[in-house]
Amino acid sequence: MLTLPENYATIQRCEIPHGWISLYDVIRRTGTYFLDVYRLLVTFEQLVALAPAPKSGSEKGIPLGTLYPTRSLAQLLAGHLGEEPAVSAEKINSRIALIEHDANELGLEGTADRIRAIREYVAEHTMSIDFQGDEHLRHDVRVLREVLESELEKRWIFIPDRETYRKYFDKSFGDEVDNAFPDARRDTASAANSYIYDEPTACVFHCMRTAEYGLRALTLHFDPTAKPNKLEWGPLIRNLEKRIAELHERNQQPDPDRQATLDFYSEALAQCRFFKRWRDDVSHTNGYYEATEALRALTHVEEFMKLLAKNGIALAATIP
Numbered sequence: 112m113l114t115l116p117e118n119y120a121t122i123q124r125c126e127i128p129h130g131w132i133s134l135y136d137v138i139r140r141t142g143t144y145f146l147d148v149y150r151l152l153v154t155f156e157q158l159v160a161l162a163p164a165p166k167s168g169s170e171k172g173i174p175l176g177t178l179y180p181t182r183s184l185a186q187l188l189a190g191h192l193g194e195e196p197a198v199s200a201e202k203i204n205s206r207i208a209l210i211e212h213d214a215n216e217l218g219l220e221g222t223a224d225r226i227r228a229i230r231e232y233v234a235e236h237t238m239s240i241d242f243q244g245d246e247h248l249r250h251d252v253r254v255l256r257e258v259l260e261s262e263l264e265k266r267w268i269f270i271p272d273r274e275t276y277r278k279y280f281d282k283s284f285g286d287e288v289d290n291a292f293p294d295a296r297r298d299t300a301s302a303a304n305s306y307i308y309d310e311p312t313a314c315v316f317h318c319m320r321t322a323e324y325g326l327r328a329l330t331l332h333f334d335p336t337a338k339p340n341k342l343e344w345g346p347l348i349r350n351l352e353k354r355i356a357e358l359h360e361r362n363q364q365p366d367p368d369r370q371a372t373l374d375f376y377s378e379a380l381a382q383c384r385f386f387k388r389w390r391d392d393v394s395h396t397n398g399y400y401e402a403t404e405a406l407r408a409l410t411h412v413e414e415f416m417k418l419l420a421k422n423g424i425a426l427a428a429t430i431p
Contacts, residue, residue, distance in 0.1 A: 319394070329419070
């Protein structure tokens with residue numbers, strides 16, 4: 112059974128994590144923290160009403176009776192099974208201060224506002240009313256619980272498909288690509304994570320950003336003095352077409368190694384042309400993408416970047 116320790120207000124409260132967190136943290140940290148606030152509020156509501164704990168769930172489906180199955184909540188707050196204590200302004204303020212602190216920590220603004228209204232009411236009527244069963248206070252506390260429930264319903268947790276998460280979370284294209292294109296690593300991971308988040312258009316966008324690192328590296332490979340980050344894709348690709356065409360036109364004796372190099376350049380150029388259509392669409396709001404298209408983009412870009420890294424094309428880090 113739940114008892115609230117006397118030093119509850121001084122207990123180190125957990126820091127609420129944000130972003131990607133494990134299910135363990137959801138249950139043991141974040142979820143428990145929210146539940147603590149709810150429990151405190153229910154005990155406070157029952158302290159004011161001095162009614163037995165409910166045996167069925169609330170209208171919102173929270174099984175309050177399973178939290179406090181037998182003892183009156185005034186007894187729970189007192190921490191013993193003896194006589195029920197008198198309800199005083201001091202006791203109300205001490206209990207509700209705990210709720211207010213945690214509500215502020217959790218960003219429950221509506222709940223915190225309702226708490227402040229109750230504290231003002233208690234401060235104004237400290238000497239004039241018996242808080243035990245005060246109808247106005249009971250109404251305000253009930254509204255407070257309803258506001259808390261409403262705010263909790265608006266907190267959503269995204270749970271990705273387990274297999275998709277296992278395969279793509281923070282995905283890397285491999286050490287060879289990461290070493291050749293260190294600046295692209297963040298976009299690579301963002302593309303894969305967007306796919307997990309069920310944000311296919313964002314996935315394609317980050318895929319094209321990743322591919323642009325490859326396009327810049329190819330440009331510098333042919334012309335180390337170029338400024339590829341200052342140009343659009345069109346001029347970069349046209350320059351590559353010209354350079355590769357010149358290599359094909361040179362009269363040289365048949366050489367398997369030279370032919371393999373030419374084949375690599377031609378394949379890389381074809382991929383750049385292919386990506387340009389995607390890049391133009393996603394950069395100029397010409398449409399949205401479905402999950403299958405996002406996965407296709409992710410797969411093609413991975414193959415492209417691996418092809419470049421395998422053939423010695425790289426781009427030095429410039430982003431701090």
